Amino acid sequence: MLLGCSRTDAQQYIEGGWVSVDGEVIEEPQHEIAGARVEVAPDARLEPTEPATVLLHKPAGVAFQDAAALVTRENRAEGDVSGIRMLKRHFQRLTPLMPLYDEASGLVVLSQDGRVWRRLTEDYALLEQEFVVEVSGEIAENGLERLSRGVIYQRRVLQPCKVSWQNEIRLRFAIKDVQPGQLRHMCQQVGLEVVSIRRLRIGRISLAKMPVGQWRYLPVTERF
Secondary structure (H helix, E strand, C coil): CCCCCCHHHHHHHHHCCCEEECCEECCCCCCCCCCCCEEECCCCCCCCCCCCEEEEEECCCCCHHHHHHHCCHHHECCCCCCCCCCCHHHHCCCEEECCCCCCCEEEEEEECCHHHHHHHHHCHHHCEEEEEEEEECCCCCCHHHHHHHCCEECCEECCCCEEEECCCCEEEEEEECCCCCHHHHHHHHCCCEEEEEEEEEECCEECCCCCCCCEEECCCCCCC
């Protein structure tokens, strides 16, 4: 190894994307290098390669289970200030978490990290999610109050949530334990039809101003 380090350290440099063979970055320690030109990036750092977690602004109409296909090198958000180096391994085995309706747009979390998977799966009912729902029609009398205190859905009374008008056609929901079809049903119960749904936030992590179809890394220092 050019740096005169141990086999274990050499493997970390390679997996971290710091080593190139004939000008191409190689992340697989088993790559053949016989007769090839091997170079180590001058700013190479010896650090463990953490599993990736990314935040995607899913477009409406894209199936939730197909969201990982949108995470590519080309559509990383310019505003990503995580400082995380983009590696080929980050695009493999990304699992979408916190389901979002296929017809909805907004924040989707995809992760390779078992810790994130457990947090978002086991604590799903405890994490507050924020949605903007565009509606049409006239809201029933005391409609906001009814939505806030919990309507009946699938034979159970929903837990209270926070609902307010963002503008004349959009409602803002801060809600926990959202079930498939629930937001549409809630709006119908007070005389409104849903035009579109967008998820803005999961716990403390927000979509912010990330453009539709783009993604950014979630640093390990950011918590849901």
